[in-house]
Amino acid sequence: MKMNNGIKCVFLGTLLAICSLAVQAQAVNFPHINTTGYGEVLAEPDMAEFSVQVVMVQESAEQAKQKADQVVDDFLQQLQALGVPREDIKSGNIQLLPQMHYPKNAKPEQKGYRAVRKVKVTxxxxxxxxxxxxTALKSGVNRIDRVQLGVKDPSKYQAIARSEAIKDAQLKAKSVAEGFAKTLGDVWQVNYQAAQARPMLSRTMAMDSSERANSYQDTTIVIKDRVEVIYKLK
Incomplete structure (x- = not known):
């Protein structure tokens, strides 16, 4: 059954009125205080991820693919020889693209093919x-992306940060209530959204081995959390 415009407008108006009444019914109509608590904890990284790329340009797509695959295979073998488990190595599919050249004041022309493969190591x-x-560079890898430092069990640190956020909200609410000669009552509402599941810290790769080794020393990850609480006031 079709509805004419008049009936649609009446229906929409009724729906909006019902929604408005529902919001008003949930409004806080008693003395209260709204506080936001913040918490954070410092964690030392105990794991890292880094990605590398192999880019090869050859006259034919087959040659480019073979060169890229050869570098990746060599890199994977060396990683396993160093004790990196195979499940901690993820190699992506190869991408084959035409290698274009754009001369000035002339039409673009193709100069072979470019093969790209990515490998992620944890x-x-x-x-x-x-x-x-x-090892990646010696294997023929063209690019090392940023290193991401992290923690294997972030939930443990997140729980500590959450606990600190709750304490912070309680202390703030109690202090403000006492400042206005009021007594803090029960919690009326809590609004909480979980933070990211796996905190990571990106670091740019240093130029040589000694600098890279030093850049990972004394590194900490800040894991934060927050909670919003509405308390009743007596």
Missing amino acids: TDNLDMLPKLMD
């Missing part, structure tokens, strides 16, 4: 990072 041995990246 390790829980931070002392091995410089050696792993040097």
Whole structure:
């Protein structure tokens, strides 16, 4: 059954009125205080991820693919020889693209093919990072992306940060209530959204092994949390 415009307008108006009444019914109509608590904890990284890229340009697509695959295979073998488990190594599919040349005042022309493969490595041995990246470069890898430092069990640190946020909200609410000669009552509402599941810290790769090794020392990750609470006032 079709509805004419008049009936649609009446229906929409009724729906908006019902929604408005529902919002008003949930409004806080008693003395209260709204506070936001913040908490954070410092964690030492115990794992890292880094990605590398192999880019090869050859006259034919087949040649470019073979060169890229050869570098990746060599890199994977060396990683496993260094004790990196195969499940901690993820190699992506190859991408084959025409290699274009754009001369000035002339039409673009194709100059062979470009093959690209990516490899992601995860390790829980931070002392091995410089050696792993040097191994990548010696294998023929063209690019090492940023290293991401993290923690294997972020939920443990997140729980501590959450607890600190709750304490912070309680202390703020109690202090403000006492400042106005009021007594803090029961919690009326809590608004909480979980933070990111896996905190990571990106670091740019240093130029040589000694600098890279030093750049991972005394590094900490700040894990934060927050909670919003509405307390009743007596």
